[in-house]
Amino acid sequence: MRKQKVVVLTGAGISAESGLKTFRDADGLWEGYDIYEVATPEAWNRNPALVREFYNMRRKSVLEAQPNAAHMALVNLETKFDVTIITQNIDDLHERAGSSNVIHLHGLITKSQSSQNPLLVYDIDGWELKMGERCELGSQLRPHVVWFGESVPMIETAAKICTQADVFLIIGTSLAVYPAAGLIDFVPHDADKYVIDPNSPTIHSISNLKIIKEKASTGVPKIMQQLIK
Ligand code: OAD
Numbered sequence: 001m002r003k004q005k006v007v008v009l010t011g012a013g014i015s016a017e018s019g020l021k022t023f024r025d026a027d028g029l030w031e032g033y034d035i036y037e038v039a040t041p042e043a044w045n046r047n048p049a050l051v052r053e054f055y056n057m058r059r060k061s062v063l064e065a066q067p068n069a070a071h072m073a074l075v076n077l078e079t080k081f082d083v084t085i086i087t088q089n090i091d092d093l094h095e096r097a098g099s100s101n102v103i104h105l106h107g108l109i110t111k112s113q114s115s116q117n118p119l120l121v122y123d124i125d126g127w128e129l130k131m132g133e134r135c136e137l138g139s140q141l142r143p144h145v146v147w148f149g150e151s152v153p154m155i156e157t158a159a160k161i162c163t164q165a166d167v168f169l170i171i172g173t174s175l176a177v178y179p180a181a182g183l184i185d186f187v188p189h190d191a192d193k194y195v196i197d198p199n200s201p202t203i204h205s206i207s208n209l210k211i212i213k214e215k216a217s218t219g220v221p222k223i224m225q226q227l228i229k
Contacts, residue, residue, distance in 0.1 A: 005083075005164050005166050006084075007162055008083065008171065009171070012028075015071075016215075016216070017215060019061070024176060035148055038054040039148055044142060044147070070219075070220035071094055073220040073221040083099070088177065089104070103154050106146045106180075111123055112143060115135070129141060152179055155179045159186045165187050167193075168187045169223065170196070171196045173197070193208055198215055
């Protein structure tokens, strides 16, 4: 028998209790940094050292962090469901928790890519990407992340998966950034939808939607138990 399909859209809130800062909460990363100074192709052209430093710090925090109860609960869902996680996060905590199918919309901080050809992607050994480290074409390696103003190569794959959802979970995202925020529009009308977030974003005109105003580490295990029953 076909397993039911659970599609999960995660954002920075799921990793907050692992010690990784969100972007738009009070004390979030965009309080301390200007997006246009560190997360755009123009910033990289203007001041690559600053951009590299910003992402080196992010990488260091990610390597020191551990998956939390919410990441683990999503792994448990696989005992009963066909689960795909679509994450906006650039950390690898879903993979380290043990989730089998993870799509990174905004890239992965543990990898670098060629400045010349984005399809050339490499593992980074440790926390530091250094100036002078080059791809096989000879261009400086940059973080393997999607910057503002760049396209999101995985969005079509993600949208197609959303159309197959029987259950759709939205965890720890302000839904402030497109095209990721538009994925909910691809989810079938009759699918059960849950938002788990202590300050859940406003979502209009979506059927079968339940809002659980809780932190991920308690809210996600509860939903997981409920679905598995
Ligand atoms: P945001 O910082 O915009 O939103 C974080 C969400 O997590 C908010 O809705 C919080 O209420 C919620 N939150 C905080 N703590 C939580 C907890 N313990 N449990 C559950 N939820 C919690 O982060 P994102 O929505 O992920 O993109 O941001 C989307 C994109 O904007 C990021 O991928 C990044 C950023 O700029 C790029 O850099 C391209």
